[in-house]
Amino acid sequence: MTTRLSEDDIYRTSTQYRLWSYSPAQLAAQRKKTHELAIARARQNASKDGEQNGASDLEYLTEEEELQLVQRYCGNIRSVADHLKWPMNVKTTAVQYLKRFYLSNSCMTYPPKEIYKTALFLASKTEAIHITVPKFAASISADADAILAPEYKVMQALRFTLDVRQPFRGLKGALMELMNMAEGLMGTLSNTEQKTGKEVQAAMLALKLPPPGSKTPWKAPSGTLTPTHLNDRIRAAYDAARHLLDAPASLTDAYFLYTPSQILLAALHLSDEPLTSFYLDTKLPTTSPHRSKILSTIQSGAEMLASYNPKGMSKEERDALEKKLDRCRDPTTKDLIKSHAAMKRNGVEEGKLDEEKSKRRKLEREKSSKEMDDLFGPSLAGGKANGNG
Amino acid sequence: MSRLAQQKSSPVARRDGGAVRPPGDSLLTPQDGELPTRQMDRMSLSYSTHTDSPATEVCPVCKSTKYMNPNLKFLVNPVCYHKMCESCVDRLFSHGPAPCPIKGCSETLRKNRFRKQTFEDIKVEREVDIRKKVAQVFNRREEEFASLREYNDYLNDVEDITFNLINNIDIEETQRRFKNHEDKWKENIVENASLAQQEQMLYAEQQKAEREQAKRRREEARREEMEERKEAEATRRDMLRRLENGQDPEEVKKERAAVQLKKRQNRQDAANRQSQLKAADATNGSSSFVIKGLKNKKAKLEPEAPVDPFGGLTFEHSYFSLQDDYVWEGLREAKRDPLIAAGGYDIASFTGRALCEAFSGLGVMVADEAVERERLNEPETLSTTKAEIAAKDVKMEDPF
Numbered sequence: 121m122t123t124r125l126s127e128d129d130i131y132r133t134s135t136q137y138r139l140w141s142y143s144p145a146q147l148a149a150q151r152k153k154t155h156e157l158a159i160a161r162a163r164q165n166a167s168k169d170g171e172q173n174g175a176s177d178l179e180y181l182t183e184e185e186e187l188q189l190v191q192r193y194c195g196n197i198r199s200v201a202d203h204l205k206w207p208m209n210v211k212t213t214a215v216q217y218l219k220r221f222y223l224s225n226s227c228m229t230y231p232p233k234e235i236y237k238t239a240l241f242l243a244s245k246t247e248a249i250h251i252t253v254p255k256f257a258a259s260i261s262a263d264a265d266a267i268l269a270p271e272y273k274v275m276q277a278l279r280f281t282l283d284v285r286q287p288f289r290g291l292k293g294a295l296m297e298l299m300n301m302a303e304g305l306m307g308t309l310s311n312t313e314q315k316t317g318k319e320v321q322a323a324m325l326a327l328k329l330p331p332p333g334s335k336t337p338w339k340a341p342s343g344t345l346t347p348t349h350l351n352d353r354i355r356a357a358y359d360a361a362r363h364l365l366d367a368p369a370s371l372t373d374a375y376f377l378y379t380p381s382q383i384l385l386a387a388l389h390l391s392d393e394p395l396t397s398f399y400l401d402t403k404l405p406t407t408s409p410h411r412s413k414i415l416s417t418i419q420s421g422a423e424m425l426a427s428y429n430p431k432g433m434s435k436e437e438r439d440a441l442e443k444k445l446d447r448c449r450d451p452t453t454k455d456l457i458k459s460h461a462a463m464k465r466n467g468v469e470e471g472k473l474d475e476e477k478s479k480r481r482k483l484e485r486e487k488s489s490k491e492m493d494d495l496f497g498p499s500l501a502g503g504k505a506n507g508n509g
Numbered sequence: 510m511s512r513l514a515q516q517k518s519s520p521v522a523r524r525d526g527g528a529v530r531p532p533g534d535s536l537l538t539p540q541d542g543e544l545p546t547r548q549m550d551r552m553s554l555s556y557s558t559h560t561d562s563p564a565t566e567v568c569p570v571c572k573s574t575k576y577m578n579p580n581l582k583f584l585v586n587p588v589c590y591h592k593m594c595e596s597c598v599d600r601l602f603s604h605g606p607a608p609c610p611i612k613g614c615s616e617t618l619r620k621n622r623f624r625k626q627t628f629e630d631i632k633v634e635r636e637v638d639i640r641k642k643v644a645q646v647f648n649r650r651e652e653e654f655a656s657l658r659e660y661n662d663y664l665n666d667v668e669d670i671t672f673n674l675i676n677n678i679d680i681e682e683t684q685r686r687f688k689n690h691e692d693k694w695k696e697n698i699v700e701n702a703s704l705a706q707q708e709q710m711l712y713a714e715q716q717k718a719e720r721e722q723a724k725r726r727r728e729e730a731r732r733e734e735m736e737e738r739k740e741a742e743a744t745r746r747d748m749l750r751r752l753e754n755g756q757d758p759e760e761v762k763k764e765r766a767a768v769q770l771k772k773r774q775n776r777q778d779a780a781n782r783q784s785q786l787k788a789a790d791a792t793n794g795s796s797s798f799v800i801k802g803l804k805n806k807k808a809k810l811e812p813e814a815p816v817d818p819f820g821g822l823t824f825e826h827s828y829f830s831l832q833d834d835y836v837w838e839g840l841r842e843a844k845r846d847p848l849i850a851a852g853g854y855d856i857a858s859f860t861g862r863a864l865c866e867a868f869s870g871l872g873v874m875v876a877d878e879a880v881e882r883e884r885l886n887e888p889e890t891l892s893t894t895k896a897e898i899a900a901k902d903v904k905m906e907d908p909f
Contacts, residue, residue, distance in 0.1 A: 126827045131870030143876035146883065285866075293863030296835045303836045379870025403828050403868070410872050417874060 131379055135281035140220060142376050150223055155183045158226030162450060180448045181441070186227045188433055189441055193232035194218055194371055195432050197240050200260055206249055212370045213284045214243035219375070221277045229450045230270065233442070237262055238270045246282045269460035284375070287365050287384035294388065295358045298399060302350040308402045320402070324350055328394040335360040335391040353395065360391035368428035378421045382414075386421030568594035570601075570610050584623040587638050589616040590631050598623050636675050643671045646691050648701040744768065828868035831861055 131137055142150065159180050181189070194215045201211040217239040218232065241256055257264040300306040304321035308314065315323070325347070329340045338356035341349055364387035369375070374383050388396040400418075404411045433441075453459070566575040568583070570593045575581045582595040591611045601607050602620035609616045628634045647667045654660040673683040691698070744765060751761050835841075843849050844856055 123822050125822055125824050126872075127865055127869040128872045130824070130865065131873055137870070137873065137875070141875045141879050143879045146879055285870075287866075289863045290867035290869070292837075292839070293829075293860070293865075293867035296837045296840065296860060296863065297829065297832075297867075299837045300832055300835055305834070305836065306832060377875055379873050379875060380866065381868050381871040384867065385871070403871075413874060414872060 127381075131285070131381070134285055135279075135283055136285045136375070137379070139279055139281055140216075140376060141379075144373075144377060147223075147373060147376050151183060151187070154222075154224055154226055155186060158228045158450070162228055162448060165451060179444070181226075181228055181445060185441055185444070186222070189227050189438075189445070190218060190222045190232055191371065192432055192438055193236040197236050198367070198370075200237075200240060204259060206244065207247075208366055209286055209288060210240075210243050210247045210249055211366070212286050212288075213247050214240040215370045216284045216375055217243055217274065217278060219373075221274055224277050227445060228448055229453055230273065230456075231442075231445055231449060234266065234456060235270055235274060237267050238274050241267050242271065242274060242278075242282070246284075263457075265457045265460075269456040272460075273456075285380045287369065287380035287387070288362070290380055291358065291361055291365065291384045291387070294384065294399065295354065298354045298358075298395070299351065301399075301402070302347055302354060304347070321347065321350075324395075324398065327398055330357075330392045330394060334393060335364060338392070353392065357388060357392035357395055361387035364390055364425055367430065368425045372424055372428050374421060374424055377424070378417065382417055382421050383425075385418045386425055389418055389422045390425055568592075568597055570594070570597040583626060585626050585631065585634065586616075586618045586623050587635075588618055588622065589614050590635050592626070592631065639674050640671060643667065643674065643687070645702070646687065646698060648698060648705065650701060650704070740772065826865070826868075828871060829864045831857070831864065835860060 162180060197214045197218060198211050201214065214236075218236055221230075221235060221239065222232070237260060241253070244251055244256070251259075253264045253267060257267055297306065301317075301320050302324055304317040307316050307320060325345050330336050330338065330353075336353070336356045337360065338353045361384065365384060369383050369387060374386075378386070385396060385400065388399070400415065404414060566581070566583070567573070568581065569591070573581060573594060573596075583592050584595055584598050585592050586609075589609055589611075591609055591614055593610070597610070598620060601610055602618060602623070606617050606619050608614075609618050626634055628637065647663075647670075649663060651657075651660050654663065670683055670687060673679050674687075748761055748765055752758060840856055840860065843854075843859075
């Protein structure tokens with residue numbers, strides 16, 4: 121019994137697909153639910169606090185405002201990463217972490233100001249940029265504790281899935297293939313119409329010029345096209361697509377709605393439409409049942425990337441929002457550092473646990489550490505779970 | 510000097526194993542350095558009165574000792590394993606079967622069953638006898654069993670019986686089982702015994718053939734060496750003779766080299782022919798070549814399947830086929846760079862991965878599939894919402 125796995129099946133095994141892929145409607149519903157839950161909690165807190173301020177709905181952030189704020193801090197992450205000269209993949213991962221985090225948490229519970237550095241630090245670890253917390257904290261002039269305190273929280277919200285599938289390497293793959301095609305070295309796959317390498321090259325040379333409005337900076341030279349010109353065209357399209365993948369793709373919701381492969385083809389589509397269509401024609405036979413579906417998905421992805429507005433909110437707008445947030449934020453998560461420290465100790469400060477429980481834990485810990493010092497370690501039966509709290 | 514004399518005069522004092530003890534030195538007197546418990550053990554054994562200790566080589570029947578009679582030989586009868594000297598056996602049993610002279614032993618013994626003791630410890634002697642007897646009857650072979658487990662069970666049963674016989678536990682029941690088995694499987698036992706004998710003969714033959722071959726090889730090598738030496742001597746003499754006759758030394762030297770070359774070639778050709786012949790022999794199966802340690806059993810019926818790390822999964826590319834070479838200079842440079850190649854980095858693994866990622870998920874319609882998943886997989890979404898709720902819960906933070 122051999123099961124055959126195609127590229128699509130490989131993607132289906134990823135956590136990005138299993139946990140972090142939504143339809144647009146689902147995504148909106150999820151954000152709405154989170155927002156409502158946060159407001160409900162805030163109201164509850166307000167009523168518990170006392171009746172001195174009968175907080176009205178007006179004071180809470182709206183869903184839109186929350187999104188804007190998150191977006192703003194995604195931009196922050198990117199600029200900090202640029203400042204540290206970290207590569208593109210770290211930026212993308214960190215931005216996705218922040219976006220994923222605010223799918224299940226509200227800005228009012230955890231202000232992005234406190235979270236985004238942690239997201240960046242986590243991303244630096246997953247993307248193998250090795251830096252210590254003190255170093256990192258110093259380079260962005262932040263407090264090391266403030267970076268570490270929400271880390272567990274963020275991990276939890278990410279559901280402990282740290283893999284972010286990115287389109288950058290895939291784009292290189294496409295570049296490789298296109299270049300070989302331009303050199304006339306590569307025929308088409310057997311499942312499309314068979315062509316030799318030379319035929320493919322000729323077809324490429326006959327391609328229409330990129331329509332006005334394309335992102336590629338390439339301009340057709342005067343005279344006849346040669347393979348060298350084709351090469352330049354491909355390279356220009358690649359560079360343009362790479363820029364599209366860097367900012368618009370990671371700052372929009374593209375990662376929730378599309379697969380990396382679709383995103384990269386959408387970016388190529390935006391930068392050089394005729395070239396991308398030609399490339400896709402060599403991959404998808406006209407008889408393929410999925411062809412129209414895939415093409416329309418790429419088209420809609422391209423629209424999404426094109427609709428990205430690089431102009432975020434201004435500083436004043438942001439300050440206004442922050443002020444508003446300060447007024448309505450959840451007081452229980454106000455001091456993350458302190459609660460983190462308390463959790464690491466016996467949790468007694470915040471009154472989260474009663475005295476007796478913390479004492480019992482302390483005793484247990486002492487006992488186990490004492491047993492560890494024994495010659496043969498602690499007894500096996502002794503370690504039975506007294507879990508859940 | 511004085512010490513030596515003392516040793517000679519009184520062997521009693523010697524404590525090492527081979528010492529001779531005087532007749533009076535009975536078992537029951539504690540020997541120095543020996544624990545009293547050991548003594549007790551010996552006493553509790555039924556045949557403790559004629560111990561195997563070389564220090565007390567005294568015939569329990571006639572009380573003659575090795576000290577008095579250096580030719581004294583002890584014999585045992587594998588019925589009761591009581592030890593007595595040769596002369597006692599002659600005296601008591603030469604007129605046919607007679608009861609054992611040892612007090613408290615009622616076995617009737619025959620003279621022809623008496624034999625020399627192989628092991629010093631009479632217990633070992635007895636155990637070996639019993640094991641031999643049992644092995645003769647329980648001689649089933651592993652290939653007669655369906656599985657190794659069953660064979661092991663059988664061996665366990667056999668060992669149980671043996672143990673019982675040796676230690677006199679449930680002796681009647683065990684004897685009955687033993688007899689039953691013997692009667693029931695008479696033919697099988699005989700067959701297996703003859704098989705074992707054949708195997709043994711085969712093995713002996715193989716050994717003999719091996720030895721003979723080794724001998725032949727040695728002789729061959731010796732002869733060759735001799736011939737070579739003789740030849741070398743002859744050519745040398747020939748050369749000297751020519752030089753004596755006043756030939757040009759250079760020419761002689763050249764001639765000699767040519768002759769030697771020719772000879773060497775001849776020898777090589779002969780060796781080649783020989784080896785070809787041998788190979789042909791081997792293919793015909795008539796070779797005298799013997800391989801050591803071959804099992805004369807059938808080969809394993811089914812060869813083990815090769816390890817499949819993906820457990821039956823295969824990967825297929827539906828959107829691309831990997832090319833041998835890519836003109837993109839990024840890759841070209843990587844290929845040229847000795848730093849990259851020295852680390853064992855395989856360019857093909859990068860190109861494969863990049864292309865796989867380029868199309869991985871191209872046909873995955875996230876929106877449709879997410880809706881479908883939600884519809885089909887209610888429990889999963891339920892659990893994810895649960896996880897979200899839990900993520901808000903303070904209790905989740907609890908590391909305990």
